[in-house]
Amino acid sequence: MVCTGKDMALAAQLIREGKLVAFPTETVYGLGADAFNAATVARVFETKERPSFDPLIVHISSIDQLDELFLGPIDPRVYKLAEAFWPGPLTIVHNKQPHVPDLVTSGLSTVAVRMPSHPMALELIRQSGKAVAAPSANKFGCLSPTKAEHVIKQLKTIDYVLDGGATTIGVESTVVSVSEAGVKILRHGAIIREAIANVVDVIDEKDKVDTQGLPAPGMIKSHYSPLKPLYILKEGIPETLPAGSGIIVNDARVMPHLPEVKNMALSQDGDLNEMAVNLFATLHAMEDDEQVREIYIQPVEEKGIGRAIMDRLRKASYNYQK
Ligand code: AMP
Numbered sequence: 001m002v003c004t005g006k007d008m009a010l011a012a013q014l015i016r017e018g019k020l021v022a023f024p025t026e027t028v029y030g031l032g033a034d035a036f037n038a039a040t041v042a043r044v045f046e047t048k049e050r051p052s053f054d055p056l057i058v059h060i061s062s063i064d065q066l067d068e069l070f071l072g073p074i075d076p077r078v079y080k081l082a083e084a085f086w087p088g089p090l091t092i093v094h095n096k097q098p099h100v101p102d103l104v105t106s107g108l109s110t111v112a113v114r115m116p117s118h119p120m121a122l123e124l125i126r127q128s129g130k131a132v133a134a135p136s137a138n139k140f141g142c143l144s145p146t147k148a149e150h151v152i153k154q155l156k157t158i159d160y161v162l163d164g165g166a167t168t169i170g171v172e173s174t175v176v177s178v179s180e181a182g183v184k185i186l187r188h189g190a191i192i193r194e195a196i197a198n199v200v201d202v203i204d205e206k207d208k209v210d211t212q213g214l215p216a217p218g219m220i221k222s223h224y225s226p227l228k229p230l231y232i233l234k235e236g237i238p239e240t241l242p243a244g245s246g247i248i249v250n251d252a253r254v255m256p257h258l259p260e261v262k263n264m265a266l267s268q269d270g271d272l273n274e275m276a277v278n279l280f281a282t283l284h285a286m287e288d289d290e291q292v293r294e295i296y297i298q299p300v301e302e303k304g305i306g307r308a309i310m311d312r313l314r315k316a317s318y319n320y321q322k
Pocket residue numbers: 054055056057093105108110111112134135136172173175186187216217218219
């Protein structure tokens with residue numbers, strides 16, 4: 001059984017000792033490991049069954065830690081973005097220092113770094129005295145965890161789960177790369193494109209950015225999936241669904257009451273941020289309900305954080321198109 005609690009000193013000590021500690025961030029729970037301990041980082045990949053070509057995000061608690069991760073001279077746009085969005089859900093990809101383990105970066109010459117805003121995440125990193133590599137604390141390709149219980153459901157062999165309750169944003173960080181080619185969004189997330197474009201120029205998503213011949217990270221087509229078929233409802237809310245279905249609408253006010261169907265809503269009144277907060281927990285609830293055999297979900301409007309929600313839903317439903 002995985003040990004769970006709120007013991008910060010123990011969690012920090014375990015990170016220092018090269019153990020795996022899941023911890024809350026404002027986006028989703030992360031699976032933390034000392035980023036400079038290659039053996040521990042290897043265990044992260046093993047535990048998550050994550051392919052070695054999908055690099056990890058390194059989490060820091062102080063801007064001073066950037067120098068041990070990013071190779072100088074650091075592009076001034078990195079500092080502009082950090083000043084605007086850190087601590088917070090923005091991950092910056094930039095040239096790495098040679099001593100950052102290749103395992104962390106999947107052999108790329110860049111490393112992804114973020115300073116989370118969750119007080120428990122910041123405190124854990126600070127007390128451990130380490131840069132903490134932390135992918136989402138789930139099995140690769142499966143639903144992301146927004147509560148400690150979601151972590152325990154999927155990862156049975158980690159050393160500790162620091163329980164901070166439910167996360168407050170619910171979808172992963174926005175990932176941007178800063179390179180000579182410009183600033184490009186690699187993954188949509190909690191910080192919306194318009195906010196980033198207010199701080200630095202953002203190059204068009206269709207423009208090529210150097211991914212060094214590897215599958216562009218964050219662009220894996222099937223990801224974030226429940227262990228049951230998930231379908232996006234393309235033509236509104238249906239009047240009937242097969243018995244044993246689950247339906248997730250985005251606004252409780254339009255909740256249908258279909259017989260023998262589990263009905264859930266992502267928000268009370270159509271607020272996109274509330275939908276993001278509830279997205280993964282709602283999918284987990286559908287996954288856990290033995291009565292539900294397949295899940296139908298209403299798409300959301302693709303503006304603001306809605307873009308990140310739809311990115312997750314398209315990947316989560318990738319193997320199930322109707
Ligand atoms: P996760 O930690 O599971 O939320 O996923 C981290 C995301 O950051 C993935 O989409 C990675 O592919 C992406 N990422 C991490 N490092 C890099 C990098 N050096 N270049 C591009 N993307 C990266």
